Amino acid sequence: MRLSHRVLPLFLTLEAILYAAFLIWDVTIGGRGSNPIKFAGILLCLIYSLYLGHQGGSRLVSAALALTVLADVFLLLLDAHYALGIVLFCLVQGLYFVRIYRSNGGRSLWGLRAALFVLALVVLNVLDLLIPLNILALFYFTNFFCNALASLSCPGQEMRLFSAGLWLFLCCDGCVGLFQNPQLVPPAVSTFVSVGMWLFYLPAQVLIALSGANPSSGGFSHETK
Template identity: 40%
Template sequence: MDFYRKKVFPALAEGLWLVFLFLDLTNMADSTWVKFAAICLCCLTAFLGCKTADGKLVALALCFTVGADWFLLVRNDHYVLGICLFLIVQLLYGWRLCRLGSGSPALFRARVALSCLLVGFTLFPLWCAAVYFINLCVNAAQALALKKRIFAWGLLLFILCDICVGAYNLGLFTAFTWWGSWLFYLPSQVLIVLSQETESGDAP
């Protein structure tokens, strides 16, 4: 299993990453299902690391990630639902960081309540995306503070992906941001999976 996680999984993910980037850059074919397969691969690998509470938490977050990509990538509809699923992902990662020593459970519960209140205030997609993005940035800062390097890099690449998505939707640098989001997104998910605590001890 250790060989699969450290060698086979990264190689498979890299192969899919190269395939969909090639398809996007050349416009030879639609890359949607290749991208979705790559995220499903991350989710499956995360489930193989469910030997600890931390491993189970990351696997659960990857399930919601797959759900979000189903709506935002494959179906390309129900945008608010997809964004809210990504918000759940970040709240799960927030709880993970809390368990790893960043903040108190009471503070985390207040964060969850505030996030839900802000999203419930209006289901306007841009507003929901802002709440989600703030949670992502908070998680990245906490992971850096805890020196969880692999997880922190995964979240930082996640941020770069979302910056590309936002820039594309605003019509900025569309030649790059159209494919640039997935340039960062899949590596971010691979690193998050590799940050799982699969045995007793601190998550990397």
């Protein structure tokens, strides 16, 4: 069996073990004790993506996952420097925008991006939540949402994986927003989103990592830039 054919099952098996471990921890124990397990899952996505890049896969995906890992150092492990973490995730979405733009024939959705951001600013102002961190978060989220929409029109199996990963990632961020504002939802929903964040997040990053593979090495992607 070729090495590349061994690596994929190993990657998926390790991710499944880590995924089950932190979900069980979060449901039965709770707290921040599962954070190192979660971070290990994201770091493993980066390592696998770097391996795929060495095989001729997408270096852009590897760069985005490296920024994702760095953002999670601040937001997950250190639980500090939130603005820096959001800026790093904005850069991640910038790289994903480039990937989508190359794949879908240059459709950027700039008008929708601008309209959603302005509308979000108006809503923040009405809610008296117009502070710099919230503005930064909304800039990130509106562009992320438009990236996810634009990804739906991208052709190819690898971009379908990528699009599925983005939508799961978006579900995670929706859970994060509700988790940070529990007064907006019933207690049962608040309990779910505390687990739902990572229920969606790790599978999202796994799909994104897989989408960067090169088909000539037994993967999915024709994109190597």
